Amino acid sequence: xxxIIDGGKIAQDIRNEVRLAVQQIKEKNGIAPGLAVILVGDDxxxxxxxGKKAQDCAEVGxxxxxxxxxxxxxENKLLHLIKELNADKAIHGILVQLPVPKQINTExxxxxxxxxxxxxxxxxxxxxxxxxxxxxxxxxxxxxxMELLDRSGVAxxxxxxxxxGRSNIVxxxxxxxxxxxxxxITVCHTKTKDLAAVTRRADILVAAAGKEAMIRGDMVKDxxxxxxxxxxxxxxxxxxxxxxxxxxAPRASYITPVPGGVGPMTRAMLMKNTxxxxxxxxxx
Ligand code: GUN
Numbered sequence: 284x285x286x287i288i289d290g291g292k293i294a295q296d297i298r299n300e301v302r303l304a305v306q307q308i309k310e311k312n313g314i315a316p317g318l319a320v321i322l323v324g325d326d327x328x329x330x331x332x333x334g335k336k337a338q339d340c341a342e343v344g345x346x347x348x349x350x351x352x353x354x355x356x357x358e359n360k361l362l363h364l365i366k367e368l369n370a371d372k373a374i375h376g377i378l379v380q381l382p383v384p385k386q387i388n389t390e391x392x393x394x395x396x397x398x399x400x401x402x403x404x405x406x407x408x409x410x411x412x413x414x415x416x417x418x419x420x421x422x423x424x425x426x427x428x429m430e431l432l433d434r435s436g437v438a439x440x441x442x443x444x445x446x447x448g449r450s451n452i453v454x455x456x457x458x459x460x461x462x463x464x465x466x467x468i469t470v471c472h473t474k475t476k477d478l479a480a481v482t483r484r485a486d487i488l489v490a491a492a493g494k495e496a497m498i499r500g501d502m503v504k505d506x507x508x509x510x511x512x513x514x515x516x517x518x519x520x521x522x523x524x525x526x527x528x529x530x531x532a533p534r535a536s537y538i539t540p541v542p543g544g545v546g547p548m549t550r551a552m553l554m555k556n557t558x559x560x561x562x563x564x565x566x567x
Contacts, residue, residue, distance in 0.1 A: 285535035288544060290540075290545055294427075297555060301343045301554045302343045304558055304562075305558065316345050316376070316558055318374070319348040321377070321380065323352045362392070375400060375560040393407075420556050422456045424545065428548070430552070444466035448490070458470050461489075469484070469485075479499075479502040490509070493525065495523050496524075496525070508537045
């Protein structure tokens, strides 16, 4: 039976580390790192996420500013707010909660954020740094997964890593981060032929397809390390991953649960990226 990686515990460790670093910044520089989160519209899930981010900020000692804008907000209004936050000396990180309403062009918004304050790591500058192998602001979910692997003592170099899903937020940056650590990587997607034949090769399998229980017990080899990024709602309304946990866990050496695996890490790495942004802005 696999070792279950406790993402809640590792995320708490990271928040504790951030909190200590924040105390040092406050003592030395007299200011706290500041994170601005912008929410456009009233999507219930997004509201919950934004509320939790503000809670995390309070725990680590950040200044937190939450801007809630109505769902009919125009693109120019949002661009104007980002410009203001880019110039605000008290703000070191800016996050626009995605998705934004249809009248707003997501790419334009992301590109308006000062790359240094882009704590999501979505700006093309930060994506380019990641591709070049020296990321400044690694995007939070794959960055959190690297921490889960490292802090669990999973070796990466030379391993066969298979990623299911090719999103800009998870699949693509995940592949680049594992590549930078010398894994041999394969990225699977909806057009992949014989998915099971590919996933069975994996020493490290990252499931980020957004489809409940798509990774079954017969799709993995013994000893595999399984990272489940799925956040799906089951028919009963429960939060479930992309991995059929009961089938896969007995074959795995390590596995992340849903909930309590990758989810808490994404938020913890947002705190870490905001700390890093503040440190680099304060250092000049
Ligand atoms: N919506 C869902 N995940 C994310 C994320 O990581 N960052 C932002 N900005 N919005 C999201």
